[in-house]
Amino acid sequence: MKSSNRATTRVWDLPTRLFHWLFAAAVIGAIVTVKVGGTWMDWHPIFGVTALVLLTFRVIWGFTGSRYARFSSFVKGPKTVWHYVRHQEERSSPGHSPLGGLSVVALLLVVAVQAGTGLFATDDILTSGPLNQFVSSDTAALLTSIHKWNENVLFGLIGLHLVAIAIYALRGKQLVPPMITGNVLSENLPSDAVAARDTVDLKIWALVLILVLGGLGWWLVSLANSAPMGF
Numbered sequence: 001m002k003s004s005n006r007a008t009t010r011v012w013d014l015p016t017r018l019f020h021w022l023f024a025a026a027v028i029g030a031i032v033t034v035k036v037g038g039t040w041m042d043w044h045p046i047f048g049v050t051a052l053v054l055l056t057f058r059v060i061w062g063f064t065g066s067r068y069a070r071f072s073s074f075v076k077g078p079k080t081v082w083h084y085v086r087h088q089e090e091r092s093s094p095g096h097s098p099l100g101g102l103s104v105v106a107l108l109l110v111v112a113v114q115a116g117t118g119l120f121a122t123d124d125i126l127t128s129g130p131l132n133q134f135v136s137s138d139t140a141a142l143l144t145s146i147h148k149w150n151e152n153v154l155f156g157l158i159g160l161h162l163v164a165i166a167i168y169a170l171r172g173k174q175l176v177p178p179m180i181t182g183n184v185l186s187e188n189l190p191s192d193a194v195a196a197r198d199t200v201d202l203k204i205w206a207l208v209l210i211l212v213l214g215g216l217g218w219w220l221v222s223l224a225n226s227a228p229m230g231f
């Protein structure tokens with residue numbers, strides 16, 4: 001039996017990891033349901049609102065989560081990003097790199113626009129976002145066209161996200177396993193690297209947060225079901 005005793009350092013807390021995979025699933029679910037169409041379209045707003053709930057969770061987590069999940073640890077100015085692009089360090093520090101941080105912010109912003117405009121969108125036949133009933137038809141048409149157009153930006157960024165991860169893997173830096181296990185081999189980190197505190201308290205806070213936000217999401221979805229027919 002082979003066992004590995006190599007020391008590891010916790011980088012991603014459990015809520016961040018769960019967020020990532022559920023968020024990816026919700027965004028992909030929203031894309032697949034709209035592309036397959038038919039009755040699958042009934043699930044589109046549910047996946048979309050789920051993505052919005054998770055995104056809101058991630059924004060709050062960016063201020064209250066563990067060390068490397070915080071925006072302050074990975075949102076850097078243009079100078080730092082440029083410096084990183086030009087001289088990538090051999091033994092990089094844990095967490096998102098300055099360039100990775102930029103892509104995280106971009107992904108979150110683009111999904112925010114997508115899901116936010118979706119709340120007001122309508123196909124003028126069967127499916128409307130829950131807040132569509134509260135805006136004029138001109139506003140709804142504008143937000144629907146942004147919702148459709150932004151699809152291209154979203155696809156581009158997801159493509160870039162996956163290509164970047166593949167390039168790092170080809171160059172010997174595996175980013176996917178840490179997003180699953182939460183850990184990085186300590187020998188690949190600088191000797192003074194500090195582990196993230198993935199504590200029970202933090203997990204309870206994450207659970208409370210997601211239950212409250214999930215409740216709000218549920219209420220949002222139910223608004224669409226109670227909307228009067230717009231004929």
Ligand code: HEM
Binds near residue numbers: 026027048119147
């Ligand atoms: C990450 C989240 C979302 C993604 C990736 C997404 C993606 C898309 C895409 C690509 C379309 C265009 C379909 C086409 O014409 O080919 C679409 C349409 C639509 N989406 Fe979303 N959406 C999201 C969230 C939402 C949310 C939260 C709602 C409402 C609660 C929503 C409601 C709609 C509606 C009503 C349409 C129909 C517009 C039309 O066909 O004229 N979407 N969505």
Ligand code: HEM
Binds near residue numbers: 025069097104158
């Ligand atoms: C199934 C394919 C996917 C894989 C293998 C994957 C993998 C990863 C990995 C390895 C990271 C960490 C990067 C780093 O160490 O800096 C990451 C971060 C991230 N990914 Fe993905 N990803 C996938 C799909 C998606 C999708 C569809 C989205 C949504 C648009 C997404 C959004 C994000 C975000 C927002 C982060 C930052 C995580 C955080 O700090 O909370 N990913 N992804």
